[in-house]
Every structure is written in structure tokens, then in C-alpha cells.
Amino acid sequence: MQLNESTYETIFLLYIDKELSPKERLEVEAFIADNPNFALEMEALQATVLGSDKIQYPFKENLKQQLDTTSLEDLEKDWNQSYATILKADVEAIPSLSTSFKNALKKDATKEGIVIKPFGFSQQKFTYAAVAACLMVFLGYQQLTKTETRSSAASPLVKTEISNASPKVFEERIETNAETKQVQTEPRAITKLQTSSSSKKQGTNLIQQASIAMVEPTPDNGSLINQAMMKEMPRTYNNPITIDAIPVTISSANLDLAPTEVEKELTSYEIIDTEDPNRTIFIANFEIDGNKFRGLTRRVSALLKRNKSEKEK
Amino acid sequence: MTDKAYNDCVDNFADGVYRFIVKNIRHTEDAQDIVQSAFEKLWVNREQVLPEKVKSYLFTVAYHQMIDHIRKSNKMPLSEDTKIPQQQIVQEDEELKQVLMRAINELNPIQKSLVLLKDYEGYSYQEIGEIMHLSESQVKVYLHRARLILKTKLSAYAPIAS
Numbered sequence: 001m002q003l004n005e006s007t008y009e010t011i012f013l014l015y016i017d018k019e020l021s022p023k024e025r026l027e028v029e030a031f032i033a034d035n036p037n038f039a040l041e042m043e044a045l046q047a048t049v050l051g052s053d054k055i056q057y058p059f060k061e062n063l064k065q066q067l068d069t070t071s072l073e074d075l076e077k078d079w080n081q082s083y084a085t086i087l088k089a090d091v092e093a094i095p096s097l098s099t100s101f102k103n104a105l106k107k108d109a110t111k112e113g114i115v116i117k118p119f120g121f122s123q124q125k126f127t128y129a130a131v132a133a134c135l136m137v138f139l140g141y142q143q144l145t146k147t148e149t150r151s152s153a154a155s156p157l158v159k160t161e162i163s164n165a166s167p168k169v170f171e172e173r174i175e176t177n178a179e180t181k182q183v184q185t186e187p188r189a190i191t192k193l194q195t196s197s198s199s200k201k202q203g204t205n206l207i208q209q210a211s212i213a214m215v216e217p218t219p220d221n222g223s224l225i226n227q228a229m230m231k232e233m234p235r236t237y238n239n240p241i242t243i244d245a246i247p248v249t250i251s252s253a254n255l256d257l258a259p260t261e262v263e264k265e266l267t268s269y270e271i272i273d274t275e276d277p278n279r280t281i282f283i284a285n286f287e288i289d290g291n292k293f294r295g296l297t298r299r300v301s302a303l304l305k306r307n308k309s310e311k312e313k
Numbered sequence: 314m315t316d317k318a319y320n321d322c323v324d325n326f327a328d329g330v331y332r333f334i335v336k337n338i339r340h341t342e343d344a345q346d347i348v349q350s351a352f353e354k355l356w357v358n359r360e361q362v363l364p365e366k367v368k369s370y371l372f373t374v375a376y377h378q379m380i381d382h383i384r385k386s387n388k389m390p391l392s393e394d395t396k397i398p399q400q401q402i403v404q405e406d407e408e409l410k411q412v413l414m415r416a417i418n419e420l421n422p423i424q425k426s427l428v429l430l431k432d433y434e435g436y437s438y439q440e441i442g443e444i445m446h447l448s449e450s451q452v453k454v455y456l457h458r459a460r461l462i463l464k465t466k467l468s469a470y471a472p473i474a475s
Contacts, residue, residue, distance in 0.1 A: 009461075010457065013456075013457045013460055016460070017431055017438075017456065018435070019437070019438060019453075044464050044467070044468065045460060045464055047409065047413070047463075047464070047467055048413070048428075048459075048460045048463035048464050048467065049432050050410075050413065050414075050417070050428065050429070050432035050433060051410060051432075052433075053332060053336075053410075053433065054328075055328065055331060055332040055335060055336075056328050056331075057327040057328050057330070057331035057345070057348055058345070059345060059349070060323055060324065060327050062349075063323045063327060063348075063349065063352045064319075064320045064323050065316045065319055065320060065356070066316075
């Protein structure tokens with residue numbers, strides 16, 4: 001750096017702009033000390049430098065972002081303090097794990113920073129359960145409609161057999177119930193139907209051989225009916241199958257009617273081959289109101305949507 | 314950049330950016346708008362801005378917005394009431410500084426910005442060049458010219474000030 005009359009101005013400007021190295025600054029100061037007439041020049045240039053001026057931006061707080069109440073540092077502290085406790089509780093909540101495996105898991109999880117959650121109820125599981133329940137209800141409903149179709153398809157044969165057999169049976173019933181001349185079975189009556197291979201062969205008197213096992217009587221004719229019924233009870237039967245019975249009301253007048261009219265009011269029976277390994281037995285059926293079922297599915301779907309939206313939030 | 318780091322930037326640099334802009338355009342509301350826009354832009358691009366470059370990023374954004382503002386202002390001259398009242402700028406009471414500020418206000422916008430960035434913020438020529446998109450030698454030449462102009466004007470104002 002050569003300071004002289006032709007270069008001093010540039011070097012002085014660099015000096016006041018603090019662009020010189022400390023060594024160069026010392027050289028300039030030494031030059032001014034040696035040449036006092038340049039001191040005024042330096043003062044004039046230094047006068048062009050702005051001093052400190054404190055101006056504050058008035059809306060700093062508006063510029064700032066709202067921080068969470070829990071800062072990252074706080075989270076880190078909490079994590080260190082409570083992590084071991086949480087992890088221990090979570091691992092202990094899994095009952096089927098062996099102690100050694102739990103201990104190993106604790107070490108690994110602590111190292112990796114993983115929290116082990118106990119098996120419990122989760123929204124995903126609930127979703128699967130709800131879908132499975134809906135599916136089961138749907139299949140059950142479908143099965144119910146199939147059963148009804150099949151029973152209605154099977155009934156003509158049975159009804160025909162009953163119609164063939166019925167006159168004799170009901171004659172006996174009417175004899176025992178001569179005063180009222182009416183045979184009634186209660187709506188809740190359960191009929192046990194028992195079949196035998198010989199009944200098929202004989203064919204003509206089905207109900208005498210595969211007959212009613214239990215009928216709840218009305219108060220007025222109960223004992224008489226029971227006696228009559230017991231006469232019809234088969235001597236040998238096995239593997240009785242219980243089916244729901246349709247309430248039957250038979251008046252004496254009905255006996256004189258054509259079989260087609262009587263069979264409408266008679267209980268339908270189905271012969272079941274209990275030895276058939278491929279048989280299908282419906283233990284229970286249930287009926288679902290269509291509107292209620294739709295309402296239920298809507299509620300389930302609304303619940304799932306709500307849970308999903310809350311989870312997204 | 315985290316929320317907390319951003320808020321620290323507001324604490325550390327908002328005053329400097331505001332001072333730089335308000336000294337340049339001499340209009341508090343517009344200066345506040347420019348500062349707000351600069352910080353908004355920083356927030357939007359916080360993932361791309363390096364922590365050590367935050368200050369120069371803020372000044373760069375604010376400077377270019379100020380240039381846009383000056384261009385618009387030249388087309389639509391400010392009315393008298395939009396000009397900044399003198400008492401709104403906190404200045405030192407020394408008369409020489411008032412004279413200096415008057416002289417600086419008479420510089421062209423580039424020279425004015427150079428002086429403000431150099432004196433208030435203490436940026437080097439290189440940093441000023443990055444902010445104002447100038448080369449280092451350009452900064453040096455323009456700033457030296459500005460100093461000489463100020464020196465001349467101060468010498469002219471000196472009898473009035475005295």
C-alpha cells in the first residue's frame with residue numbers, strides 16, 4: 001500500500017469503510033500522524049459516516065409465528081424424564097411376552113427411540129370389526145331369504161303328505177275334543193319331528209309315524225289333546241330336530257274342506273335325513289327390519305367418517 | 314428453519330431492515346409494509362434459506378421491494394401528508410447528523426442504499442454487492458463517489474449548521 005497525495009483519498013475511504021487490514025490501518029494512522037495536513041481530510045471523510053441510529057420496528061410481535069406452548073426443548077426434557085417409565089409400562093402391558101424378551105425389547109427400543117404400544121382397541125381394529133359385523137348381518141339376511149325360499153319350495157310335498165294323513169289324525173283329535181270341536185295349538189308351540197325310514201315307505205300315514213312330540217295345550221282341551229297326542233307318539237326315534245312351528249288353528253269345519261284349504265293353516269314339516277353328512281341345519285334365523293338395518297349402517301359409516309376426520313385433524 | 318429460529322430472526326433483524334428501508338424511502342407505513350413482506354417471504358422460503366444467510370436474504374428482499382416501491386412512487390408522487398414527519402424518525406440530536414441525513418437523502422437511491430448498508434449494518438463490499446446485485450468493485454466505486462458527494466455537501470451545509 002502506497003500512501004501519497006494521489007492515492008490517499010481512496011485509501012482513506014477504504015479506511016473509513018473498514019475495508020483495510022489491521023496492518024494497513026496502522027499504516028494509514030502513521031501516515032496521518034506524519035502528515036497532519038491530511039488529518040482534516042480524514043475528518044471530512046469520516047463525517048460522511050452515519051453513526052448509530054436506533055429505530056425500532058413497532059410491529060415485531062405481529063411478524064412472529066405463534067409457537068406451541070410446548071417447545072422442543074421442553075419435549076426433549078419430558079422425553080428423557082418420562083420415556084423410561086412409559087416404555088416400561090407399555091412393555092409390561094403385553095402379557096404374552098417372556099421377561100427376557102421384554103428386557104431385550106426395552107433395550108432395543110430405548111436405543112432406537114421407539115415406544116411400544118400395548119395391544120388394545122384401535123380405530124383400525126374397530127373399522128375391521130364393524131365391516132365384519134355388517135358382512136355377517138348381510139350374509140345372515142341373505143341366508144334367511146334362501147331358507148324361506150327353500151321351505152316354501154319344499155312345502156308342497158310335505159303338505160301333500162300331511163293332507164293325506166291329516167283326516168285320520170284330526171278325526172281322533174276331534175273325538176277327544178268333542179265339546180269344543182276345535183283343536184288349537186299355542187303360537188309358541190314347538191313341535192318335534194321325528195322321522196323313520198319306514199314312514200317313507202308306508203307313505204300314507206305320515207303323521208302317525210312321524211308325529212308331534214309336544215304341544216302346549218289350551219286350558220280347556222289340554223289334557224284330552226295330550227292323551228290323543230301321546231297315542232300318536234312314535235315308540236322309537238332318535239336324533240329329534242326341533243324346528244319352529246307356525247301357529248295352527250283348525251276348526252271342525254275346516255276338516256270338511258278340501259285339503260288345499262286346510263294345508264294353508266297347517267304346520268309345514270320337513271323330513272330331514274339325519275344320517276346325511278352333507279346336510280345343512282339352520283339352528284336359528286333372525287329377521288331384520290330393512291329400514292333399521294340401513295339406519296344402523298348409516299350410523300356406523302357416520303361414526304367411521306367422524307373418527308377419520310378427527311384423526312386427520 | 315424452525316418457528317423459534319424465525320422468531321429470533323424477527324428479533325434480531327427487523328429493526329435493521331426497517332431502519333434501512335425507512336431511511337431510504339422516508340415513509341413509515343410503506344417501510345413497515347416492505348418489512349412485513351420481506352419477513353413473509355422469509356417464512357415462505359424458510360426451508361431454502363440458510364441460517365447464516367438470513368440477514369442478507371432479508372435485506373436483499375427488502376431492498377428489491379423498496380426499489381419497486383420507489384419506481385411506483387415516481388409514477389405516483391407522494392402527497393405531503395404521506396411523507397414521513399421528521400419526528401417519526403428517531404435521530405440523534407446532533408445537528409451535524411441532521412445535515413448528514415439531509416445530504417444522504419439527496420443521493421440517488423443506489424448510493425443512499427450503499428451508504429446505509431455500509432454504515433448502519435456494517436456489511437462488506439462483497440455482501441453489499443450480493444444484496445444489491447452489484448459487483449464488489451462497483452460497490453467500492455459507487456460508495457466512494459457517494460462519500461465524496463456527501464463530503465462536498467457537508468462542507469456546503471457546514472456554514473448553515475454552524
